[in-house]
Amino acid sequence: MANRKPRAGALLTLEEVYRKPVGPASDPKSLYALLLRFVAWRRERNWSETTLKTQTHHDYRFILWAAERGLNYGAEITRPILERYQRHLYQYRKANGEPLSTRTQRTALQPLQVWFRWMAQQNLILANPAADLELPRLEKRLPRTILSVDEVETVLGLCDLNTPMGIRDRALLELLWSTGIRRGEVAKLEIHSPDFSRRILTIVQGKGKQDRVIPVGLRALRWLRRWLYQVRPEVLVNPECKALFLAMDGVEGLTTSGIT
Incomplete structure (x- = not known):
């Protein structure tokens, strides 16, 4: 599989995610199939399309990263795997050489916490590997520019x-x-x-x-x-x-x- 890294630009639309299956997409136990099932479940409960788009984008990027390492099923994802992905986000550099901000790293990880919690609640995995995942701490900064x-x-x-x-x-x-x-x-x-x-x-x-x-x-x-x-x-x-x-x-x- 080609080396595809999380994109720093615009979020993927749900339609783009549907058009780009990953791994054994037809297997109902695959991460990709579970993501589509999760999106359908949240839509049935009237979650906003904006929230779905954001969370699906980051979950899909994790699926791509995992697939590159031969991990295609929810049962294969452990706490150390998620921590490894967290280090990947920390070490990732954008086209201009800058790292991802702490807020961006958190934004990429929080949807995974929600998704894996749902999988555990639905008995699709035995345990939630993201249950105790410690997210990067946000820096408390004043706005850089305040207009007079x-x-x-x-x-x-x-x-x-x-x-x-x-x-x-x-x-x-x-x-x-x-x-x-x-x-x-x-x-x-x-x-x-x-x-x-x-x-x-x-x-x-x-x-x-x-x-x-x-x-x-x-x-x-x-x-x-x-x-x-x-x-x-x-x-x-x-x-x-x-x-x-x-x-x-x-x-x-x-x-x-x-x-x-």
């Missing part, structure tokens, strides 16, 4: 207010600055999400599939109102689209990557 108020105002002022896109972007940035919500939550906002009279924003199925209501500052509300009632109707092409922030084709809402 003047710097934030400079960023907000970059939007071209002579264009519909500029007004949309200004409203979006003002909302992010006022509330601190996530990009994925912005992408799910609809035209009825802001309540201007109560000065609140309703987030439906945010992180952890939790609904929440958060306050919004007056300035952000003014920009939202301008976008929603003055500019959005001019951009809208598809009347069925209820997304608060439209892509500039007017057909659908902004995606998370579009917001980025």
Whole structure:
């Protein structure tokens, strides 16, 4: 098998994982088959696709690493094997020669803990080899860069207010600055999400599939109102689209990557 190392770039999609079987994939006891079974089990319990994508990516990378060493079954994975994989992550170097950060190493190992615990609970393996796996300790650091108020105002002022896109972007940035919500939550906002009279924003199925209501500052509300009632109707092409922030084709809402 070719030497394939964990990729530092974008996460693999679930579709990519399905298209790239590893080892004796047809054997129901193989690691690859157990991973697909685990994904199906979590989907049945309404776990978010984002969580599934992240965890499946890291579990799949471990399967590749194990397969390169002739390990294809859950019963073959022991605590020393997992510790060996942990050392592999510690020693791994990216294309630019830098090591993986402690946080990245933890992010790669935590899904394995969840997956092997599930295997043990389902009696698919005799014992959980990841039960006492000690993860790297996170360093406690302050953010490297904190924008001053003047710097934030400079960023907000970059939007071209002579264009519909500029007004949309200004409203979006003002909302992010006022509330601190996530990009994925912005992408799910609809035209009825802001309540201007109560000065609140309703987030439906945010992180952890939790609904929440958060306050919004007056300035952000003014920009939202301008976008929603003055500019959005001019951009809208598809009347069925209820997304608060439209892509500039007017057909659908902004995606998370579009917001980025």
